Amino acid sequence: MVKLQGKIALITGSARGLGYTMASEMVKEGATVFINDVDEQSVHEAVEQLREIGGKVDGFVADVTNKQQVLNMMGYIVDRVGRLDILVNNAGGALRTPKKLEDISEEHWDLVLDVNLKGTFLASQAAVPHMRASGGGSIINISSIGGRTASIVTGVSYAAAKAGVVGFTRRLAKEVGPDGIRVNAIAPGLVLSGDRLKETWDTMPDWEQTEVLDAIPLRRLGTNNEQAKVITFLASEESGYMTGAVLDVNGGRFMG
Numbered sequence: 372m373v374k375l376q377g378k379i380a381l382i383t384g385s386a387r388g389l390g391y392t393m394a395s396e397m398v399k400e401g402a403t404v405f406i407n408d409v410d411e412q413s414v415h416e417a418v419e420q421l422r423e424i425g426g427k428v429d430g431f432v433a434d435v436t437n438k439q440q441v442l443n444m445m446g447y448i449v450d451r452v453g454r455l456d457i458l459v460n461n462a463g464g465a466l467r468t469p470k471k472l473e474d475i476s477e478e479h480w481d482l483v484l485d486v487n488l489k490g491t492f493l494a495s496q497a498a499v500p501h502m503r504a505s506g507g508g509s510i511i512n513i514s515s516i517g518g519r520t521a522s523i524v525t526g527v528s529y530a531a532a533k534a535g536v537v538g539f540t541r542r543l544a545k546e547v548g549p550d551g552i553r554v555n556a557i558a559p560g561l562v563l564s565g566d567r568l569k570e571t572w573d574t575m576p577d578w579e580q581t582e583v584l585d586a587i588p589l590r591r592l593g594t595n596n597e598q599a600k601v602i603t604f605l606a607s608e609e610s611g612y613m614t615g616a617v618l619d620v621n622g623g624r625f626m627g
């Protein structure tokens with residue numbers, strides 16, 4: 372039994388990393404998935420790879436911080452398939468900005484807040500009327516352990532943006548619950564989601580790796596797949612009575 376048969380999903384920032392794994396998990400569960408990212412080549416490659424495993428997939432290049440581009444993307448999806456059931460606001464990250472307060476420029480701050488938080492707002496605002504019109508939907512936002520507790524892995528701009536995602540999730544859940552739209556979030560711990568994070572981890576001295584792992588009761592980092600499975604659960608009817616929840620998927624490092 373697949374969990375998302377016939378569902379239409381949009382995952383932002385999904386050409387690589389966690390978003391790509393979520394997309395591949397959702398196509399296996401029977402969903403039609405729209406891939407979004409900022410770079411045409413990577414969107415094209417992701418769509419092709421997912422089609423090779425038999426997925427019903429399409430792609431749209433858009434910057435989630437640009438309202439018009441987000442509206443165009445939503446228009447494209449609705450023109451093609453008539454509705455949207457699942458939105459995952461995944462585009463984000465620290466986006467190669469510095470960690471230390473004195474090194475964070477106004478531009479760094481704006482970039483991190485814009486992609487992680489404003490992008491979540493713009494995509495949700497564009498999706499809700501379509502979900503309302505079709506009787507409901509599921510919005511899943513990606514916070515982080517960095518937005519749940521004071522983690523030293525990332526800086527204050529990322530912490531503020533990802534804590535903002537938690538507030539946004541709960542407030543929107545109240546507003547759109549009566550329309551049958553559920554809004555939940557996950558807050559992942561450190562996941563080596565792609566080459567850049569893998570390289571950072573591999574070049575860390577042993578003592579530092581041990582320090583990170585000792586803080587995690589399960590004594591290991593999580594995998595992309597373990598995050599994607601929780602997303603699929605939140606997208607599916609298995610979580611039909613959950614809204615406004617933030618699931619900490621972090622091996623126990625922070626217990627909310």
Ligand SMILES: NC(=O)c1ccc[n+]([C@@H]2O[C@H](COP(=O)([O-])OP(=O)(O)OC[C@H]3O[C@@H](n4cnc5c(N)ncnc54)[C@H](O)[C@@H]3O)[C@@H](O)[C@H]2O)c1
Binds near residue numbers: 384385389
């Ligand atoms: N990897 C981790 O350890 C971890 C932990 C907690 C939370 N997260 C969150 O999970 C999400 C995915 O992270 P990841 O590790 O896969 O990162 P990633 O960098 O591999 O993927 C993020 C994707 O978002 C895209 N993107 C960036 N700006 C965009 C924009 N303006 N519009 C559309 N797409 C844009 C990027 O091109 C990239 O493909 C992020 O929100 C991140 O903050 C990751």
